[in-house]
Amino acid sequence: MKLGMAPRLALVLALLAVLASGLTGYYAYTTSRRLLIDSAKKSLLTATQVLGERFVTALGGAARDARLLARLAESRVADAASLAATAHALLATHPEYFQVRLIDAEPHGRERIRVDRDGAGLTEVRGLDLQEKGHKFYVSQALRLGAQQVYLSRVFINRELGAHAGFERPTVIVAAPVPGARGENVGLAVINVDLETLFDAMREQLPREYRVYLANEWGDFLIHPDAGKTFGFERGRRFLLQDDFPGAAALVAGELEQVVGQAWASGPADADRPEAATVLAAWQRLQPQEFASQRFFILGLTEPLAAVLRDNRELSRQIVGIVLVFSGLALLLAWLFSRAMTRPLADILGAVRGFASGAPAPALPLRRRDEIGQLARGVHDMQAQISTQLETLEMNRQAMAYLAQHDALTGLPNRATYLDRLQVAIAQAQRQGHRLAVLFVDLDRFKEVNDCYGHQVGDRLLQAVAERLRASVRASDTAARLSGDEFVLLLGPVHGRDEVLAVAEKLLARFQAPVVLDGLVLPIRVSIGISLFPEHGHTARALLEAADAAMYVSKSAGRNAWSVAPDPT
Amino acid sequence: MDAAFRTLLFAYGLALSCALQAEEVLRVLAWPGYADADLVAAFAQRHRVKVEVSLVDSDDALWQRMGAGQGRDFDVFAVNTAELQRYIDAGIAAPLEYARLPGTQRQLPAFRDPAAIPGLSRAGAVYGVPYTYAAMGLIYDRKRVPVAPDSIAVLWDARYRGQVLAFDGSSHNFSLAALRLGLPPFRVRERDWSVLVQTLVALRRNVLGFYTRPEEVVELFRTNSVAIVFANYGDQQVAALR
Numbered sequence: 001m002k003l004g005m006a007p008r009l010a011l012v013l014a015l016l017a018v019l020a021s022g023l024t025g026y027y028a029y030t031t032s033r034r035l036l037i038d039s040a041k042k043s044l045l046t047a048t049q050v051l052g053e054r055f056v057t058a059l060g061g062a063a064r065d066a067r068l069l070a071r072l073a074e075s076r077v078a079d080a081a082s083l084a085a086t087a088h089a090l091l092a093t094h095p096e097y098f099q100v101r102l103i104d105a106e107p108h109g110r111e112r113i114r115v116d117r118d119g120a121g122l123t124e125v126r127g128l129d130l131q132e133k134g135h136k137f138y139v140s141q142a143l144r145l146g147a148q149q150v151y152l153s154r155v156f157i158n159r160e161l162g163a164h165a166g167f168e169r170p171t172v173i174v175a176a177p178v179p180g181a182r183g184e185n186v187g188l189a190v191i192n193v194d195l196e197t198l199f200d201a202m203r204e205q206l207p208r209e210y211r212v213y214l215a216n217e218w219g220d221f222l223i224h225p226d227a228g229k230t231f232g233f234e235r236g237r238r239f240l241l242q243d244d245f246p247g248a249a250a251l252v253a254g255e256l257e258q259v260v261g262q263a264w265a266s267g268p269a270d271a272d273r274p275e276a277a278t279v280l281a282a283w284q285r286l287q288p289q290e291f292a293s294q295r296f297f298i299l300g301l302t303e304p305l306a307a308v309l310r311d312n313r314e315l316s317r318q319i320v321g322i323v324l325v326f327s328g329l330a331l332l333l334a335w336l337f338s339r340a341m342t343r344p345l346a347d348i349l350g351a352v353r354g355f356a357s358g359a360p361a362p363a364l365p366l367r368r369r370d371e372i373g374q375l376a377r378g379v380h381d382m383q384a385q386i387s388t389q390l391e392t393l394e395m396n397r398q399a400m401a402y403l404a405q406h407d408a409l410t411g412l413p414n415r416a417t418y419l420d421r422l423q424v425a426i427a428q429a430q431r432q433g434h435r436l437a438v439l440f441v442d443l444d445r446f447k448e449v450n451d452c453y454g455h456q457v458g459d460r461l462l463q464a465v466a467e468r469l470r471a472s473v474r475a476s477d478t479a480a481r482l483s484g485d486e487f488v489l490l491l492g493p494v495h496g497r498d499e500v501l502a503v504a505e506k507l508l509a510r511f512q513a514p515v516v517l518d519g520l521v522l523p524i525r526v527s528i529g530i531s532l533f534p535e536h537g538h539t540a541r542a543l544l545e546a547a548d549a550a551m552y553v554s555k556s557a558g559r560n561a562w563s564v565a566p567d568p569t
Numbered sequence: 570m571d572a573a574f575r576t577l578l579f580a581y582g583l584a585l586s587c588a589l590q591a592e593e594v595l596r597v598l599a600w601p602g603y604a605d606a607d608l609v610a611a612f613a614q615r616h617r618v619k620v621e622v623s624l625v626d627s628d629d630a631l632w633q634r635m636g637a638g639q640g641r642d643f644d645v646f647a648v649n650t651a652e653l654q655r656y657i658d659a660g661i662a663a664p665l666e667y668a669r670l671p672g673t674q675r676q677l678p679a680f681r682d683p684a685a686i687p688g689l690s691r692a693g694a695v696y697g698v699p700y701t702y703a704a705m706g707l708i709y710d711r712k713r714v715p716v717a718p719d720s721i722a723v724l725w726d727a728r729y730r731g732q733v734l735a736f737d738g739s740s741h742n743f744s745l746a747a748l749r750l751g752l753p754p755f756r757v758r759e760r761d762w763s764v765l766v767q768t769l770v771a772l773r774r775n776v777l778g779f780y781t782r783p784e785e786v787v788e789l790f791r792t793n794s795v796a797i798v799f800a801n802y803g804d805q806q807v808a809a810l811r
C-alpha cells in the first residue's frame with residue numbers, strides 16, 4: 001500500500017515527536033536516577049559521619065569517665081565505698097559499659113574496685129574474686145602513660161574469666177592511669193565498653209535499610225550484618241573489609257579519610273543480578289582523639305541500591321505516563337499539521353484536475369505568502385496561459401473547419417459541405433416524409449466576362465452572384481458553390497413542385513437586373529436545372545446529376561430559363 | 570628434645586581417606602605461616618579444589634576447634650608431635666595409608682621413616698606426615714640482657730620483671746613450668762599440679778604479657794622495653810624482629 005503525503009508526513013512528524021518525548025523521558029529518568037544515587041550517597045556519607053562522630057564521642061566519654069575515676073582514686077579523698085558508688089553510677093548511666101574497675105599497679109595489677117553488669121543488675125566483685133591483671137596488656141600499657149593520657153585497646157571478644165554480662169561480647173577497653181605521689185602511676189581506672197550495645201543504640205536511629213559495619217585498623221570486621229563475618233581473626237579466619245569492598249582499601253591503607261561508592265554486598269556470586277545485590281556504601285575513618293594510641297576504626301554504612309531507586313520507580317512510571325500522553329498529543333498535532341500542510345496542496349491538485357476535466361475546482365490558495373501560495377500562483381498563471389492557448393487553438397480550428405467547408409471566394413458552403421447537408425436533409429426528409437429540391441444554377445456566358453474584364457472582375461461577379469443567391473433563399477435552405485460558375489441550392493422541406501418553380505422564377509427574375517461593379521454594368525443571367533426528392537433520386541449524387549442534366553436542358557433551350565428533370569418513367 | 574624441636578605434621582583427618590573430587594572443599598586448620606595464601610592458591614589450582622584455611626594460634630585453640638566437631642569440621646590439621654597423641658586418644662586423628670602417599674619419599678631422609686619419629690605412630694599405624702620443624706627458644710635483647718641466658722628459668726628472673734613476653738597457651742606454659750622444675754614436660758603427674766600452678770603464677774607476675782601472634786611481639790618490642798621473649802614461633806619470629 002502506498003501512503004499519501006499527509007499520512008507519511010504525519011508518520012514522520014509523529015515518530016520524531018514520540019522519539020523526542022521518549023528521549024526526554026529517558027534522560028529525565030537517568031538523570032533523576034543519578035541524582036537520587038548522588039543524594040543517597042551524600043546522605044549515607046553524612047549519616048556515616050554523624051554515626052562516627054557519635055562513636056568517637058562515646059569513646060571520648062568513656063575516656064573522660066575513666067579519667068574522672070582515676071582522679072577520684074588519685075585524690076585519696078574518696079574511700080572505697082564512694083569509688084564503688086562512682087563505678088555503679090557510671091554503669092547505671094551508660095548501658096554500653098559493662099565493667100568499671102580500679103586496678104592497683106601493686107601487687108601485680110590486682111583489682112581494687114570492680115563492678116560488673118550482670119544481667120539487668122550490677123554486681124560488685126569483692127575479696128578473693130578480685131583478680132591480678134598485671135599480665136594484661138591494657139594494664140601494662142596504661143601504666144606507662146602520662147597523667148592525661150588514656151589507653152584504648154583493640155576491639156576483641158571478651159573471654160576474661162568472670163566477666164559476667166561482658167563475656168563473649170565485642171569489647172573495647174578504655175583505661176586511664178592513676179598517678180601516684182612520686183610521679184609514677186600506681187593504678188588505673190578501666191572501663192570495658194560493649195560495642196554491641198553501643199551500636200544497637202546507634203542503629204535504632206538509622207533508616208531501616210541502612211546496614212552498619214565497623215572494622216579495625218587492619219580491616220577485620222568487628223560489626224557486620226552477617227555475624228559470621230565478625231571477629232574472624234578470633235576464629236582463625238579473617239574477613240576483611242578491603243576484600244568485600246575493594247573501594248575501602250584506601251582507608252585501611254590510611255590514604256583516605258572517607259570513601260563513598262557502589263559495591264556488591266555479597267560478592268561476585270550475585271554479579272548476574274547487579275541491581276539487586278548492589279549497595280551504596282560509605283566508609284569513614286575514625287580516630288578517637290582522647291587516646292594515646294594511633295588506633296583507628298573504619299565505620300561503614302550501606303544502603304541497597306534497590307531501596308534508593310524505589311522512589312525512582314514511581315517517577316519512571318509517571319514519566320512513562322507523561323511520555324504516552326505527549327506521544328498521543330504529538331500524534332494528534334502531527335495529523336493536524338500534516339493536514340494543514342497538505343490540504344492546500346490537495347486543493348491545488350483538485351484545481352489542476354478540475355482544469356483538465358472542466359469540472360468545478362476548489363479555489364486556489366492564491367493569497368498565501370508561503371511556498372504553497374507561490375505554487376498556487378504558478379498553477380494559476382499556467383492555467384491562464386493554457387486557457388489562452390486553447391482558445392487560440394479553438395479559433396484556429398474553427399477557422400480551419402470553416403475554410404474546409406466553405407468556398408474561399410464567395411463564403412458559400414463548398415461542394416463537400418453541400419453534399420453533406422444534402423445527405424443529412426435526404427435522411428431527415430425520408431424519416432419525416434418531406435420533399436426536397438435541388439436547383440443547379442449555372443451562370444450564362446460567364447467565361448466571356450472573365451475573358452473580357454479579367455479574373456478579378458469575374459471573381460467579384462461570382463461574389464455578387466453568391467450574395468444574390470443567398471438573399472434568394474430561406475434561412476433553412478442552403479446555397480453553395482460547386483465550382484467555377486456552378487452554384488447549387490438546396491430547398492427543403494418543400495411542399496410541392498409549384499413552390500419550387502416559384503423559387504426558380506423568382507431567381508430568374510432577380511438575375512434580370514445587371515450587376516454593377518465600380519460603374520461597370522455587367523448583365524448576368526442564369527440557367528437553372530431542378531431535381532426533386534424523392535421523384536428524381538434518393539441519393540445526393542442522383543439528385544445533383546438530375547439537376548445538372550436539367551440545367552443543360554435549360555442551356556440548350558436558350559438560357560435564362562429553368563427546367564425540371566424529367567420524371568422517371 | 571621434642572619440646573624444643575617441634576615437629577609439625579599434617580595429620581590427616583577422618584574425611585581425607587576418600588579421594589578428593591573436583592571442586593570439593595578441603596578444610597585446613599593450621600597455624601599462621603603453615604598454609605599461606607600463595608601456597609594454598611597453587612594447590613587449589615593444581616588439584617581443582619577449594620581450600621578453606623582456618624588459623625589457630627595456640628594448642629588450646631587447636632584442641633578446642635578440633636574437639637568441637639570430633640574432627641569432622643576439618644580435613645587436615647597442623648599439630649605438633651607432642652600434641653598428636655591426645656588427638657589419637659580422642660579418635661580425632663585418623664591413621665594414614667603411607668603407601669598411598671608417594672610424596673613422603675621425597676622428604677628429608679630424617680623424615681622418611683615415620684616409625685623413627687616419636688609421637689607420630691600408635692600401634693603400627695601412622696597418624697601424620699612431617700611437614701616442618703622449628704626451634705622454640707628464647708629471644709633476648711642484648712642491651713638489656715648482657716649475658717646470653719642458658720636456661721628458660723630466665724623467664725622467671727625478677728630482674729626482668731615486666732620485660733618478659735610469654736606465649737598465651739596453657740599446654741606450652743605447663744610444659745615450660747615443668748621444664749623449669751625439671752619435671753616431665755608433657756605428662757603432668759597429679760602430685761605436681763600445685764607446684765606447677767604456683768610456678769605459672771610466678772611466671773604471670775613476671776611477664777609484661779602473653780602474646781598469641783608473632784606480629785604482636787614485633788609491635789611490643791618496638792613500643793615497650795622487652796628484654797626476653799619466649800619464642801613460640803621460633804626462627805619465624807627472629808626473622809620478623811630482624
